[in-house]
Amino acid sequence: MAKTVAATGNEAVANALRQVNPDVSAAYPITPATDIMQRFTSFVSNGKVKTEMILVESEHSAMSACIGASAAGGRVMTVTSSQGLALMWEMLFIASGLRLPIVMPVVNRALSAPLNIHCDHSDAMGARDSGWIQLWSENGQEAYDNTIQAFLIGEHMDIRLPVMVCMDGFIISHSIERIEYLEDNEVKNFIGEFRQLNPLLDIEHPVSYGPLILPDYYMEFRKAQDEVESKVFRVVLDAAKDFEKISGRKYGLFETYRLDDAEIGLVILNSAAGTSKDVIDEFRNRGIKAGLLKPRLYRPFPYKETGEALKHLKAVCVLDRADAFGGSYGPLFIDISTSLYTYSKKPILINKIYGLGGRDYLPEHAELVLNELTEIAKTEKVKTIKEYIGVRG
Amino acid sequence: MEKIFQRPASLKPVPFRYCPGCGHSLIHRLIAECIDNLGIREKVVGIAPVGCAVFAYDYFNFDMLEVAHGRPPAAATGYKRVMPDRIIFSYQGDGDLAAIGTAEIIHAANRGENISVFFVNNATYGMTGGQMAPTTLLGQKTTTTPFGRNNETAGYPLRVAELLSTIEGASYIVRTSVDSYKNIIGTKKAIEKSFRYQIEGKGFSLVEILSPCPVNWKLSPIDSLTWIQTEMVSVYPLGTFKDKIKEIE
Numbered sequence: 001m002a003k004t005v006a007a008t009g010n011e012a013v014a015n016a017l018r019q020v021n022p023d024v025s026a027a028y029p030i031t032p033a034t035d036i037m038q039r040f041t042s043f044v045s046n047g048k049v050k051t052e053m054i055l056v057e058s059e060h061s062a063m064s065a066c067i068g069a070s071a072a073g074g075r076v077m078t079v080t081s082s083q084g085l086a087l088m089w090e091m092l093f094i095a096s097g098l099r100l101p102i103v104m105p106v107v108n109r110a111l112s113a114p115l116n117i118h119c120d121h122s123d124a125m126g127a128r129d130s131g132w133i134q135l136w137s138e139n140g141q142e143a144y145d146n147t148i149q150a151f152l153i154g155e156h157m158d159i160r161l162p163v164m165v166c167m168d169g170f171i172i173s174h175s176i177e178r179i180e181y182l183e184d185n186e187v188k189n190f191i192g193e194f195r196q197l198n199p200l201l202d203i204e205h206p207v208s209y210g211p212l213i214l215p216d217y218y219m220e221f222r223k224a225q226d227e228v229e230s231k232v233f234r235v236v237l238d239a240a241k242d243f244e245k246i247s248g249r250k251y252g253l254f255e256t257y258r259l260d261d262a263e264i265g266l267v268i269l270n271s272a273a274g275t276s277k278d279v280i281d282e283f284r285n286r287g288i289k290a291g292l293l294k295p296r297l298y299r300p301f302p303y304k305e306t307g308e309a310l311k312h313l314k315a316v317c318v319l320d321r322a323d324a325f326g327g328s329y330g331p332l333f334i335d336i337s338t339s340l341y342t343y344s345k346k347p348i349l350i351n352k353i354y355g356l357g358g359r360d361y362l363p364e365h366a367e368l369v370l371n372e373l374t375e376i377a378k379t380e381k382v383k384t385i386k387e388y389i390g391v392r393g
Numbered sequence: 394m395e396k397i398f399q400r401p402a403s404l405k406p407v408p409f410r411y412c413p414g415c416g417h418s419l420i421h422r423l424i425a426e427c428i429d430n431l432g433i434r435e436k437v438v439g440i441a442p443v444g445c446a447v448f449a450y451d452y453f454n455f456d457m458l459e460v461a462h463g464r465p466p467a468a469a470t471g472y473k474r475v476m477p478d479r480i481i482f483s484y485q486g487d488g489d490l491a492a493i494g495t496a497e498i499i500h501a502a503n504r505g506e507n508i509s510v511f512f513v514n515n516a517t518y519g520m521t522g523g524q525m526a527p528t529t530l531l532g533q534k535t536t537t538t539p540f541g542r543n544n545e546t547a548g549y550p551l552r553v554a555e556l557l558s559t560i561e562g563a564s565y566i567v568r569t570s571v572d573s574y575k576n577i578i579g580t581k582k583a584i585e586k587s588f589r590y591q592i593e594g595k596g597f598s599l600v601e602i603l604s605p606c607p608v609n610w611k612l613s614p615i616d617s618l619t620w621i622q623t624e625m626v627s628v629y630p631l632g633t634f635k636d637k638i639k640e641i642e
Binding site for chain 2 (some may be wrong): 030037041042045052055059112113115
């Protein structure tokens with residue numbers, strides 16, 4: 001029987017991790033993810049979990065300790081944000097390259113400099129090509145649900161990859177919402193016993209992790225890593241199906257909202273999708289066919305499925321809460337463009353950068369964008385492809 | 394009438410926003426007074442940490458550089474190599490210096506960089522809400538060690554001054570406290586000496602300052618001072634651990 005509570009995003013994720021009861025966690029505090037590791041250490045101290053908790057001296061060491069623990073054959077998790085994730089960068093590639101199914105909630109926060117503790121997606125976007133699976137969450141409920149599913153996905157014997165679960169810093173991590181918790185035993189049964197794959201210290205079957213591989217085999221290794229990515233979609237959908245059986249909540253590779261017959265649409269990640277849905281309802285009430293697509297599995301990115309879902313629209317705005325510097329567009333925009341590239345008939349695309357460093361994304365921003373899309377759909381003329389919104393000067 | 398006490402020119406005319414009873418405002422003032430006394434305000438650059446004192450640039454009335462968590466000694470090295478005639482100091486807490494930035498401080502000391510480091514030890518991670526730091530005392534309750542720090546899983550208090558005093562490149566390593574008038578004056582003398590050594594090109598110095606954190610220690614400001622005297626000083630004894638110049642003289 002599910003239990004309904006009022007909880008913050010951080011509290012919900014910490015509770016999911018308690019229910020998972022991993023073997024090892026190593027973490028270093030960083031705003032706004034501190035709350036998760038702090039709550040989790042209380043579970044450790046109070047004997048609510050059997051986890052070996054390591055209070056390390058930095059995030060680089062946190063991920064290194066997780067890599068050691070995972071290679072040893074344990075179920076492992078850590079949490080971080082922003083600079084913490086940036087400091088882990090070197091180790092992120094080691095974790096995915098060694099195919100270690102570590103789970104890591106990432107509470108999205110802007111990157112320095114200038115120093116800022118509030119929400120945007122530059123942290124996780126900077127790690128988008130690190131070989132980690134990325135699940136993104138609109139609210140506390142999705143963060144809780146994605147955290148639980150992340151273990152099943154990453155630990156799947158066909159996958160064995162680390163998974164990041166992203167949620168918006170402060171906006172979700174520190175806001176109290178209605179959240180449904182599964183029972184402890186439901187979570188335990190859902191994720192099942194941790195199964196080891198080539199663990200260290202299996203004396204009969206000695207292994208070496210991460211040996212030097214020179215030009216003779218390195219490329220084959222990378223190709224194998226690329227091939228496993230293509231299997232992730234099915235595993236994510238299977239996990240979602242099983243999760244629906246115990247929770248009643250549906251998940252896919254992405255969520256579509258009033259998109260099937262839409263003529264204009266927004267593509268937007270995480271909490272801002274919630275704000276946008278309300279505005280889409282208002283436009284629908286006025287007879288304008290607006291819709292929305294909210295990516296959930298961002299890495300690997302389901303290019304084919306996303307393209308299919310968007311190809312019939314006349315105009316689409318991709319809203320990025322991070323910029324990809326280098327004279328380029330926002331990272332989500334680049335992926336959406338790629339997903340539509342092969343279609344001869346496709347929507348006109350524009351890109352808005354919003355909400356950096358915790359700048360509010362308000363319903364009027366969505367309204368502004370939808371008005372512009374309505375005009376573009378009518379005239380087929382675009383003034384500016386990429387533009388910052390909600391910004392001075 | 395002669396004005397004999399005023400705000401140092403090295404502090405901006407703004408109120409401190411640190412918690413009541415926190416040692417940062419006191420230590421900021423001591424640093425500012427020393428800079429005024431030595432007449433170096435126009436050539437000083439400070440490096441602010443990540444931690445409670447991240448806002449140091451809001452209070453110090455000279456140029457400040459903000460760098461990533463733990464990296465001030467490395468950034469100070471770069472700055473000093475380009476501008477050797479300037480006076481550069483880093484201001485760092487337990488998380489910055491004794492945890493995430495342990496490598497940087499050890500190697501800046503080992504190279505004998507001609508910089509001053511002020512290390513504020515309050516035995517906890519203040520800004521993130523009182524988690525265990527490497528400097529946390531055994532048995533001390535923090536938000537990540539609710540039953541007290543246990544050496545079996547979390548190791549021992551890290552004695553930075555003692556550790557750095559074993560490094561050949563370091564010139565002046567001292568531990569002081571701001572728990573009493575006497576020790577506040579001692580802290581000021583140590584800060585001034587550290588700056589003077591840098592002005593004279595005598596190399597790397599670090600002043601470790603035991604400082605109260607009443608909010609995270611869950612003690613009153615007065616009880617926090619007592620806690621430094623009764624608990625902290627026995628683990629972190631005050632004194633000069635290394636004074637290379639004095640030894641030579």
